[in-house]
Amino acid sequence: MLKLERYKRNMEYEGISLESQQKLLKAKVLVMGAGGLGSGVIMNLAALGVGQIKVIDDGIIEESNFNRQLIHKYKNLGRAKVISAKDWISEYNPDIKVEMDKIKLNEFNYFNIIQGYDIIIDCFDNYEQKYLLNEIAIRHNKILIHGGAQGFWGQVTTIVPKKTGCLSCVMQKPKTFNKETFATFSTVVNTISALQAHEAFKIITGNGEILLNKLLVFDGLKSSFKTLTFSKNAACETCSKEF
């Protein structure tokens, strides 16, 4: 028996249908990273009622995380982020099934991580992992919701293998990755993470238009958005084989 009282404000005037809410409750979403973007994505997925959430992160909670990573509590300093994330979800919405793994994604371990999940949200904080995840998603035909935040800027797009361009089509994969750490503000990172969760919401329920071949760019200095269009690059090393 579904407990729908919790979601009734999703379904009131101008909201979604009962059928859409049931789709959310049956959906499974894989969240790659439980840091700044991951925190916001997890909070929003749990509030929407996404029935199963899997969280992947190999990190532990550090003092410098608290300027933006809203699900992690100070008492959990030094604990694994995935355990903190699981606890947060279970305390907020005990009906959600949570899976988690304290592991760093690589070429050899990804198969078990992605198995059973068709929607992946990229909440990694570095482009080396983002490009690896992009390649895995293309190879295994998974929808990938990309998000990134640096300083006052952020961006979101949804990558659908065989249908849209991929991360490498938007920004060519660099030969080497810069290890420089950029500033990340709670307000910017949580704007982007909310938009990533919103993409998942639309994909699952079939409401609205998805950011396909569109990069939504947030300028936090002006508080404005721009939508840039892109297309598949026929010479893309990652997805051109999928044409």
Ligand SMILES: [Zn+2]
């Ligand atoms: Zn591509």
